[in-house]
Amino acid sequence: MNIKYFDLNRFNLNYLELFQNSLTEFVSKDYMVLGEPMTSFERKYSIFNDVDYCSGVSNGLTALILCLKSLDIGPGDEVIVSSNTYIATWLSITHVGAKIIPVEPFEDSLNLNFELIENHISKKTKAVMVVNLYGQSAELDKISEICLKNDLFLIGDNAQSQGASCAGKKTGSWGIINATSFYPGKNIGALGEAGAITTNDIDLDIRVKRLRNYGLSEKYVNDEIGFNYRMDNIQAKFLELKINNYQTIVNRKREIAKIYKNNLTGISFQRLPDNCTSVYHIFPILTSQRNELQKHLYNFGIETMIHYPIPPHKQKAYASLCFQKDSFPIANHIADSELSLPIDPFMTNEEVYYIIEKINKFYYGL
Numbered sequence: 001m002n003i004k005y006f007d008l009n010r011f012n013l014n015y016l017e018l019f020q021n022s023l024t025e026f027v028s029k030d031y032m033v034l035g036e037p038m039t040s041f042e043r044k045y046s047i048f049n050d051v052d053y054c055s056g057v058s059n060g061l062t063a064l065i066l067c068l069k070s071l072d073i074g075p076g077d078e079v080i081v082s083s084n085t086y087i088a089t090w091l092s093i094t095h096v097g098a099k100i101i102p103v104e105p106f107e108d109s110l111n112l113n114f115e116l117i118e119n120h121i122s123k124k125t126k127a128v129m130v131v132n133l134y135g136q137s138a139e140l141d142k143i144s145e146i147c148l149k150n151d152l153f154l155i156g157d158n159a160q161s162q163g164a165s166c167a168g169k170k171t172g173s174w175g176i177i178n179a180t181s182f183y184p185g186k187n188i189g190a191l192g193e194a195g196a197i198t199t200n201d202i203d204l205d206i207r208v209k210r211l212r213n214y215g216l217s218e219k220y221v222n223d224e225i226g227f228n229y230r231m232d233n234i235q236a237k238f239l240e241l242k243i244n245n246y247q248t249i250v251n252r253k254r255e256i257a258k259i260y261k262n263n264l265t266g267i268s269f270q271r272l273p274d275n276c277t278s279v280y281h282i283f284p285i286l287t288s289q290r291n292e293l294q295k296h297l298y299n300f301g302i303e304t305m306i307h308y309p310i311p312p313h314k315q316k317a318y319a320s321l322c323f324q325k326d327s328f329p330i331a332n333h334i335a336d337s338e339l340s341l342p343i344d345p346f347m348t349n350e351e352v353y354y355i356i357e358k359i360n361k362f363y364y365g366l
């Protein structure tokens with residue numbers, strides 16, 4: 001049996017008819033950018049997150065940059081961020097000229113260790129940027145409390161966690177401002193580049209909408225130095241269709257995760273805190289025999305991935321920050337032992353049980 005890590009083609013084919021109908025409608029109108037399809041998508045995604053405002057932007061990285069810019073975070077400021085995230089989270093901080101203060105995750109939940117945050121706060125700290133890694137909400141209630149107490153902004157990187165929640169509140173609504181990505185491989189994937197920002201703060205929303213569109217307050221009136229970080233209307237249209245059907249996707253991913261957890265023994269999973277939920281963008285397992293297991297599964301036609309093999313502090317791009325290679329032992333440990341099993345919502349149960357069988361064969365020779 002051959003099992004792809006994620007079959008994007010099979011996934012999107014399920015939406016073909018809907019896409020085609022929308023496309024016909026789309027080409028018969030004279031939409032340029034930021035028109036009716038965008039406001040319609042923004043309404044939908046703000047309701048999905050239980051927030052008042054949403055802005056569609058060009059991708060997840062630009063969304064993160066706009067979150068920081070709208071809060072006037074820049075040179076001279078420090079931002080606390082997880083040591084074990086996808087590099088985009090770090091890059092956004094670098095691009096606004098602020099200083100990255102990495103903090104380690106918990107070894108079991110793989111999300112930010114809130115107990116370490118206060119040790120890293122200085123007079124220059126402005127924000128904590130939290131990534132809800134692998135689709136699982138971090139303990140945002142605890143982190144939010146620490147931010148309130150220390151007068152810091154909480155910024156959410158929800159690129160992997162659309163719809164996940166902590167204490168019943170969606171990840172997209174915990175931060176003063178929150179970013180997400182609709183990269184095609186994400187849980188809600190566009191047909192190309194896209195991202196969004198959610199907030200309950202009207203001033204931040206106005207600022208983000210201005211910054212994404214050349215700093216314009218009205219046509220040909222530029223209030224500040226902005227960007228062109230707009231999302232295409234066609235992506236907005238497709239995303240709206242996917243959001244309508246998203247709960248089914250999450251339900252199936254949760255079902256697959258449950259089958260894995262019930263049938264794999266002696267393996268470390270990402271610990272899910274009691275009041276948090278996951279939308280399983282990724283299903284990580286941790287094992288000291290990661291490379292051997294990956295090869296074994298590959299030989300049986302099963303494709304797996306590693307998220308991520310090199311943590312940001314070890315990347316050449318960040319050599320100038322002069323972190324020691326062993327500065328973040330937990331991030332290093334995760335990079336050395338993490339393996340992502342396929343959790344494609346359109347996998348059949350037969351495929352899931354085949355993967356389980358081959359993993360058990362690796363450990364127990366069954």
Ligand SMILES: *Cc1c(COP(=O)(O)O)cnc(C)c1O
Nearest residue numbers: 059060061086088089159181183
């Ligand atoms: C994918 C991702 C991003 C960046 O999103 P793009 O749309 O690719 O720019 C940011 N943060 C995390 C955690 C991600 O997984």
